[in-house]
Amino acid sequence: MSDRRTGLLHGLVHNRVAPADVLLRLLGQEDEGVRREVARRAVLPQEVIEAVLVHPDRRVRMAFAENAAADPEQRARLVDDPSNSVHLSLAVGPMPYRKPVPPLPDWAYERLLNHPQALVRQELFNWGDRPPAHVLVGLADHEDPLFRVAACQGAWNELPDGARQRLLHDEDREVRLAAAEQVCPEDEERTAWLIGELDGSWRPVDVLGAGRLTRELAERLLAESDRLATVAGNPSLPPDLVARLAVDPDPAVRLVVSARPELNEADRAAIDHTVNAEARLGTLDWVWERREDADFLRQCARSAHTWLRRSAAVCPGLPADAVELLAGDADFAVRLLLAEFNPAPPPELLLDLYLNGTHRAVGMLTTRPGFPFPGLAARFGDSPDPVRRRLALRDPGLEPELLDRFTRDPETRSTAARDPRLPVARVRELLDDPDENTAAAAAANPALPPEDMRRILDRAGVPEIRVNDRTSDC
Numbered sequence: 001m002s003d004r005r006t007g008l009l010h011g012l013v014h015n016r017v018a019p020a021d022v023l024l025r026l027l028g029q030e031d032e033g034v035r036r037e038v039a040r041r042a043v044l045p046q047e048v049i050e051a052v053l054v055h056p057d058r059r060v061r062m063a064f065a066e067n068a069a070a071d072p073e074q075r076a077r078l079v080d081d082p083s084n085s086v087h088l089s090l091a092v093g094p095m096p097y098r099k100p101v102p103p104l105p106d107w108a109y110e111r112l113l114n115h116p117q118a119l120v121r122q123e124l125f126n127w128g129d130r131p132p133a134h135v136l137v138g139l140a141d142h143e144d145p146l147f148r149v150a151a152c153q154g155a156w157n158e159l160p161d162g163a164r165q166r167l168l169h170d171e172d173r174e175v176r177l178a179a180a181e182q183v184c185p186e187d188e189e190r191t192a193w194l195i196g197e198l199d200g201s202w203r204p205v206d207v208l209g210a211g212r213l214t215r216e217l218a219e220r221l222l223a224e225s226d227r228l229a230t231v232a233g234n235p236s237l238p239p240d241l242v243a244r245l246a247v248d249p250d251p252a253v254r255l256v257v258s259a260r261p262e263l264n265e266a267d268r269a270a271i272d273h274t275v276n277a278e279a280r281l282g283t284l285d286w287v288w289e290r291r292e293d294a295d296f297l298r299q300c301a302r303s304a305h306t307w308l309r310r311s312a313a314v315c316p317g318l319p320a321d322a323v324e325l326l327a328g329d330a331d332f333a334v335r336l337l338l339a340e341f342n343p344a345p346p347p348e349l350l351l352d353l354y355l356n357g358t359h360r361a362v363g364m365l366t367t368r369p370g371f372p373f374p375g376l377a378a379r380f381g382d383s384p385d386p387v388r389r390r391l392a393l394r395d396p397g398l399e400p401e402l403l404d405r406f407t408r409d410p411e412t413r414s415t416a417a418r419d420p421r422l423p424v425a426r427v428r429e430l431l432d433d434p435d436e437n438t439a440a441a442a443a444a445n446p447a448l449p450p451e452d453m454r455r456i457l458d459r460a461g462v463p464e465i466r467v468n469d470r471t472s473d474c
Contacts, residue, residue, distance in 0.1 A: 004439065007439060007440035009026060009443075010033075013034055014041075015444045016042075017450075023044070023048045024464065025462050027052065028462070029460070038052070039055075039061070044070070049064075049070075053077055053081075058081075066095075067094060068094030075104065087112065087115060093127065095127065106134075122146060125149075125150045130153075131150075136150055136158075140155075140166070140167060145175050148175045149175055152178035168183070177197060177198070181194065184212065185211060185212055186212055188212045191211030194211060195217070218234075219241070222244065228248065229250065229256050230256075233259070242257060254273045257273075258271040259307045265304060281333075284308065284311040290315075291317050293317060294322075297319065302325070306334065310333055310334050312326065313326050313329075313337040314338075314341040323344070327345075327346045327349045335349060339353050340361060340364075340368070346370075347371065347372035348372065355388065376391055376392045377395035377397065378395075390415045392406075403422065407430060413433070417438050418442075427442050427445045428452065431452075431456070
């Protein structure tokens with residue numbers, strides 16, 4: 001298949017108003033990538049969903065199983081699929097960037113939890129969103145230890161006391177470990193047992209940082225552990241040992257100590273610590289626990305400690321005055337986190353980061369609420385920077401004359417070709433543009449009439465789909 005033909009077909013796939021008959025024909029042509037993209041669309045007519053669910057190419061059905069925008073009830077119908085590969089994709093589920101996925105219906109989880117293939121059962125707990133807690137609660141007494149581990153990890157707070165006690169004394173070591181991890185923040189004995197059992201593996205990291213420590217164990221960890229940066233954040237660490245770690249030769253250890261909750265600003269300033277601008281630091285648990293406390297978050301936003309300000313920036317309860325303060329923060333990560341997570345980020349912050357930020361996440365800021373699209377045509381319509389000119393295309397008040405000029409600008413043409421405000425005649429001209437990307441973008445334009453879409457398919461030799469049964473490719 002030629003690149004131009006493929007591009008036009010991909011454009012039609014991404015045309016949000018493409019009618020069902022067009023999508024059905026796209027499902028039936030030979031390019032595997034085009035077929036899968038149909039199944040990944042955010043909106044699919046019901047008759048197209050029906051065709052996807054019985055499509056002879058299992059990769060199409062797998063793509064639908066992983067479609068985050070699809071109705072979970074529709075995705076769940078794939079539990080009856082003949083292919084274990086499809087069942088595996090359904091168990092793994094969608095994994096969109098920083099977006100929750102609606103759970104499957106309970107009956108679908110029940111079917112997958114009883115799947116004959118062990119890998120399918122395992123993947124329900126290993127990737128993406130696990131089954132909801134109310135489903136996992138019922139697994140506390142399951143005969144398979146893997147399921148009991150999942151109940152510990154995903155539903156501990158919902159389990160009755162009797163079930164918790166059974167899991168803490170389970171005959172299976174992995175189950176006992178998983179249960180003990182849930183109670184170790186309040187249980188010195190189980191913390192000590194976990195650290196002994198898990199020595200040398202990756203799992204003690206959480207235990208070292210969260211498990212309740214006896215004085216004896218804390219001193220031993222300071223003397224012997226090679227994970228002092230994790231131990232340094234443990235809430236139960238005695239004050240004199242905290243003071244000892246505050247002057248540790250390892251800067252990573254000192255940084256963790258400087259961000260402990262019991263310290264005041266003077267204490268933090270007295271510790272020799274540095275937050276590298278590129279450092280990837282997780283949100284501090286003790287800040288997140290108070291994510292709706294406006295007065296507390298104000299204090300964090302005013303802190304001289306960058307880690308506290310970064311942690312406050314992601315909290316939904318951050319008050320407006322603190323939002324304004326952090327929007328001008330000297331630390332790029334503080335500003336970016338605020339732009340990504342705040343429910344109402346400052347519009348000019350979004351624009352500034354989009355235009356001047358270097359992190360890959362800035363490209364998604366145009367999807368955030370309040371991005372200042374209105375007025376961008378006047379600001380950037382004549383800019384020498386093509387990024388700014390392309391952004392001007394998003395202005396809802398863009399004048400037709402400027403839009404037409406953008407369709408003739410080599411650096412904005414392919415973006416402008418998607419604009420639904422274009423006259424149909426100009427969209428048709430762009431379909432024949434020598435640039436393949438521009439032609440594909442025109443095929444994705446919602447202003448393109450359905451009859452034009454069908455002509456594209458006719459010229460590409462794409463037949464109507466005939467999916468009445470499954471083939472051997474199951």
